[in-house]
Structure formats: C-alpha cells, structure tokens
Amino acid sequence: MKKIILFLSSIFIALVVFIVHCNYEVVSASRGRTYDNIENLPYNRVGVVLGTSKYIVGGGLNRYYENRMKAARDLFFRGKVDYLLVSGDNALIEYNEPMRMKKSLVKLGVPEEKIYLDYAGFRTLDSVVRAREVFGLERFTVISQKFHNERAIYIGEKFGIDIVAYNAENPNKTRIKRREVLARVKACLDVSILNTQPKFLGDRIYIGEEEDN
Template sequence: MNIFKVRKWRKRGMGIFISLLIIFALTISVAISIVNSYKKYIYNLEDIPNDNYAIIVLGAGVRNDGTPSDILADRLETSLEVYKANIGSVFILSGDHGREEYNEVRSMKDYIMKDNIDEKIIFMDHAGFSTYDSMYRAKEIFKVDKAIIVTNEYHLPRALYIARKLGIEAYGVKSDKRGYQLMDSYKKREVLAQLKDFFYVNILKPEPKFLGDSIPVNNSDGRVTEDEK
C-alpha cells in the first residue's frame, strides 16, 4: 500500500473517530439536560399540596453496627418531616438487602420506628439496588401513583425523571442537612448514572432483578414486607 492510500485511510479513520466522539458527547449532553430539567419538581415542604402521597426514601450506606450513615439518617429525618406535615401517608423504604449480613431497609425501618410511627404504614423494599429498581418496584409492586421522593439534591432530578417516566406523579424534597464525606465523588458518578438511566427508561427498559407479587400501599399492611423481595 503506497503512502497516499495510508494517509487516506488514516484520515478516514480519524474522521469516523471524531464523528463518533461528537455523537457520544451530544448524547451525553442531551441525556443530562433532559434529566436535569426535572429539577422543577423539587419543592419545599410548604409548597407541596396535601395529598395521599407515598413517601419514598432511597437508601444509602449503613455503618458496621447497622445504624444509618449520616447521609441516610438525614434522608430518613426529612421523610419524617414530610409525614408530620401531613403530606404523605405511607413510607416506602427502598434499599439494598442483597446479602443477609447487609440490610439497609432494616436499619431504615428501625430509625423510623423510633419516632413511634405506626408499623402498618411502613413498607420495606428489600430490592432497591438502584434508583431505577426502586422507582420501577414502587410502580409495579407497591402500585404507587403519587409520591414524594426523599433523597439528596444532586440525586433528585434523576429519581424524579425515572419516576415520572414510569407513570408516578412524583415530587422531590431534598434531604441535605450538612456536608457529607465523598459528596464530590457522588456528584461525578451521578453524571454517568443519569446517562445510564436515560437509556434504561427510553430504550432498554429492563425489569429489576426482583419483582414479585403486588403489595398495594393503599390497602395493604406494611408488616407483610418484613421479609419480602
């Protein structure tokens, strides 16, 4: 192959690479822009109309002793504020219980129960392994139509985007009460998570790892979810 053909193929290959790079960058930009447009559904407590909302609390880490991490404790505390404002009527605590020795939802329920909340209105979602799984299961298992989602501000646009795309009339209340360790890394990872869930919701539409029988929160007893997945 002479030098002119080599240059021609190199130039063509570089053109294809640049085109793919541009397409990828545009896809990321569009996905993130769409997801972040859902910030408009983040409300202060006093601005949310009273209704029969399910309060969905999204899990985070627990300590070795089984107690919630700071970031999770503040999500739970915020969910109690939502409940006491008479905006939500039931809790869905969604977290990771994929291993016997690691049980986020047990820790979450124990925290809520310390506030003398009726156990019947506390539903445990043991298979909330991701934000997508939590929202999908809220709709399909717990039959949620209206929800207040409680999590950190950086996380809320994606959670609201997924929920509303799945047919839940969702509003968000941010749980940030202090500074948190590793928050910068959480925010960086969130960019990739937004892109992933954009494709999940619009193209791939996978089912969660676990589904199961329906447990409608409007006419069920939350205690039946103690060992459910």
C-alpha cells in the same frame, strides 16, 4: 492516521453530546417537581425513601443516609405523607438497607406500622417502578438528595408515574456530581433504549390496607 483520528474524534463528540442530552432530559423532566421547602411540598399518601448504605467505607455514618432519614421523618410529622415506603438493596444476608432504614425511622419517632419495606429496590429504577407495580402507587413523593430525586422523577415520567420529591440535604455536591453524570447516562439508556425493567416484581402489597379497613 488522519481517518483514525477523525473517527475517534467523532465518537468522542457523539459521547459528549449524548451525555449532555441525558442530563438535559433529567433536568427538564424534574423541573418544578423537586422541593427544598417543606411548606411548598404537595401532599401524597406515601413517601418513598430511596436507599443507601448507612455507613461509609472505612466506618462512620453516611451523611446521605442520615439526611434522608431526617427528611422522611420531617415529612411524616408535618403531615406531607401518611406512610413511608423504604426501598433498598437486600441482596446479601448481612446487608439489609430497608430494615436499617426502618429501624432508624422508628428511632426518630415514626410509628412502625406506618413504615413499609421494599426489599428489591436494587436500583433507582427498581424502587420507582416497583412502587407502582408491587405497592400500587400511581403517584408518590420521593425522598432523597436533589440529584437523586431528579433522576427518579425522570424514570417515573418515562413509566407514566406521577412523582414529586423532597430534597434531603446534600453533604458533598462536587463529589456526587461526577458520579451522577454516569448514573444519568445509564438511566437514559435504560428507559429510552434498553427498555430495562425491575429485577423482581412479585405479589401486590397494599399500603395501609389494615387501617383503611
């Protein structure tokens, strides 16, 4: 019995150590690269808006979504980005995150031709890696809440992508922190052990090519 208890205790300790390590890796990778103050944010040609549902379960607007849209609008009109790439889930016919984000941004005044859609941003890893592999972005600005931005920067660093991020307002810090612990462990496993790649890639899409020509 003592051996079993010792074995289970060892596993538990190892898991705790790994969780702490993953969080440390994410925080370290993103240190000095997330911005709350728009004035201090460096310019990048493209801002990548990470998707989430527009509505919460049971109805009502998702404040995480609303705040990301407002943050993206602010970056565009303050000249911190020239284009916005909205990246999200489009796995179901009735659920289209990128199109919803585009419609919201247009309502906020962003010109339609300045918005590009990534329909295969199923996970943060997909959004980050596809931004380079499909849309040709070696460096860009991520737009989401800070906890999400830190993870996106960490993933980008592991893939050799230069990312800074603008932090949209976070409506509920306590609730998200619990979920983010597991998300960071998954990200750590994906990039350090499993060598996870995006679910889909595809043909190259050039952002702003028409205007550049």
